[in-house]
Amino acid sequence: MAKIKKVYICNECGYEAPKWYGKCPGCNSWNTMGEEVKSEAVTNFKRSVTMSSGNKPKNITDVKSSEYExxxxxxxxxxxxxxxxxxxxxxxxxxxxxxxxxxxxxxxxxxxxxxxxxxxxxxxxxxxxxxxxxxxxxxxxxxxxxxxxxxxxxxxxxxxxxxxxxxxxxxxxxxxxxxxxxxxxxxxxxxxxxxxxxxxxxxxxxxxxxxxxxxxxxxxxxxxxxxxxxxxxxxxxxxxxxxxxxxxxxxxxxxxxxxxxxxxxxxxxxxxxxxxDASSVFLQEKSMQQEGSVVIGIVEGTRPILVEIQALASETKAPMPRRTAVGVDNQRLSLILAVLEKKLRVPFYNSDVYVNVVGGLNIDGTYGDLGIVLALISSVKAKEIKIENLLIIGEVGLTGEVRPIAHAEKIINEAIKMGFTNVILPNKNKAKITNKGINLIGVDTVREAVSKIF
Known part of the structure; x- marks a missing residue:
């Protein structure tokens, strides 16, 4: 008769243990160990089936290579x-x-x-x-x-x-x-x-x-x-x-x-x-020149997409101001706020800060750093961005510099197709792009970008 025994298996990582644990030793997850019955007959059967394979090792030069259909x-x-x-x-x-x-x-x-x-x-x-x-x-x-x-x-x-x-x-x-x-x-x-x-x-x-x-x-x-x-x-x-x-x-x-x-x-x-045409979808309700609203460019795979970012900074008397980011990494938002407070002396310690990517898209990478900076400044100072049809791209470093991004030319081509006439971008990206009939505004620091906009 086949011997049957009980084991406890983690639902997260599949770790097997002979007794129950509150915390899985494999992945450190709590309350994920579940009891299961294991039969040795089934295990031995699987072993015998596995070992009866007729495959033999081949030299890699003898293996035929073909394109996937x-x-x-x-x-x-x-x-x-x-x-x-x-x-x-x-x-x-x-x-x-x-x-x-x-x-x-x-x-x-x-x-x-x-x-x-x-x-x-x-x-x-x-x-x-x-x-x-x-x-x-x-x-x-x-x-x-x-x-x-x-x-x-x-x-x-x-x-x-x-x-x-x-x-x-x-x-x-x-x-x-x-x-x-x-x-x-x-x-x-x-x-x-x-x-x-x-x-x-x-x-x-x-x-x-x-x-x-x-x-x-x-x-x-x-x-x-x-x-x-x-x-x-x-x-x-x-x-x-x-x-x-x-x-x-x-x-x-x-x-x-x-x-x-x-x-x-x-x-x-x-x-x-x-x-x-993803850009037209994410920008279909965009109303230009709104306080705290900017358009940035990102690249997902081989596709450039233009999306709107909205920021809101409202004064609060709470001891711990709220920081909420939807579609943007929360740690990235904290980093940008620290740069603004240190380099531009803009206080956010007494303000709740909310950042949202319109349309439900999640932004990976650093394409939207400079856009978030200018949207936050626009909201906290209650000033609209006066430049019409403006696209903003660029990464922000801890020292306040604006660093170049990848695929800038793809994003600018998409901006031209969508009818944008002005682009703020890092100077290093601007130097590599030939004139495409669009106004390219190069910046080196966050302070320079803020002064050129406001």
Whole structure:
């Protein structure tokens, strides 16, 4: 008879321990150890299967090299994010808050692929076939070769795949699947890990691209063990609020492309519509020459985007003034405030400071430093920026200098396309840019930028 023993596994990192700990020894997370039953018979069976592989080592010069063949999803923004299309045999994980649009975009892409390439299998463990049909009719995603099934047993799903031989598979979601040989509940570390292993084996051996939907925790992080992210080829994350119409699809990991691209979508009644001109979307409600409002330029992957930053500084009598940043790193805001107080003698110790990126976009990097500085000065001094159609780019250092940024020429080309006539930028960037018919205002320090604007 197989010996059965209990183990405790961390839901965050997958650390196994013979007894319960309040704090995981592996990742130092609190209250993440869950009890699971482990059978030695299953472990020995897996070992015997693993050791019976017929693969032999090959010299790297004998291995054939070829370009990855990609499937067109029919959605340009999704193709951009995954690197130009779906690679055959790849495993892609997509996550995001509930109601953000994960199932919507996958159903749309599944319908497009079925019309172009053939059979597509949509496996749902959360909805019935009738519910999926209702959504598909609303999205007009009813391709003749699109098959749906409501199933959570991974062995039965594998039988459907072997029988159908689809060109593309969607699993919604990985937390609902279970393997009968494992006694723990669906969504546990063991079940998620083993089901993902099976899906990876199916995709690689049959050369089928798979999309897996994963839930997120209350903190917005990917639910389940961290090993899940290491097993898959690509990890995508949906950003945005359900109350907002715009969604950002961001790449966190990609073995077949860059990890810096983003896709911009707009949620409508007919589903997610791709947005090709992101700058016009984020600036569509921009009213020029408003106190505390500036436009900056950033680069996401290969795409330059112009966004509006708003700043508000209001006097407070509280002993600890509030610092709130939405779309901007809070530590970056604290650094900029320290530079303004030290170098320009502008007091913020008696003011609440709020900074917001309009449109729900999160800014990575230092593209918006100088823009935040001028927006804060404009708000705290209650002065409007008089220069019309002004774009601001530049990084701010701790000594008050304005440092150059990457891809400045791309941002300026986008500014010309959007009708901007003036650009404030670091002098080192200005020296490398030929005259493009736009007024370039070069600055070396924060003090110089403030004096030229105000």
């Amino acid at each position: 990609r499937l067109d999803t029919g959605i340009g923004e999704l193709n951009r994010v995954v690197g130009g299309g779906l690679v055959k045999g790849s495993l892609t994980l997509i996550s995001g808050d509930p109601g953000i649009g994960k199932s919507t975009i996958l159903l749309q892409s599944a319908s497009n692929i079925s019309l172009k390439y053939g059979k597509v299998l949509y496996v749902s463990g959360e909805e019935s076939e009738e519910q999926i049909k209702m959504r598909a009719e609303r999205l007009k995603a009813t391709g003749k070769e699109l098959y749906v099934v409501s199933e959570t047993n991974i062995d039965i799903i594998e039988e459907h795949i072997t029988e159908m031989e689809p060109r593309f598979i969607i699993i919604d979601s990985i937390q609902t699947l279970y393997k009968p040989t494992i006694s723990s509940a669906p969504g546990s570390v063991s079940q998620v890990r083993e089901c993902t292993n099976d899906l990876m084996r199916i995709g690689k051996t049959k050369n089928i691209p798979l999309f897996i939907v994963a839930h997120v925790t209350k903190q917005g992080e990917l639910a389940g063990p961290r090993v899940l992210e290491h097993m898959v080829d690509t990890v995508l994350y949906f950003e945005g609020e359900r109350t907002q119409e715009f969604r950002i699809l961001r790449t966190i990991k990609n073995r077949f492309g860059t990890t810096s691209e983003i896709g911009v979508f707009e949620m409508r009644e007919s589903g997610l519509e791709e947005v090709n």
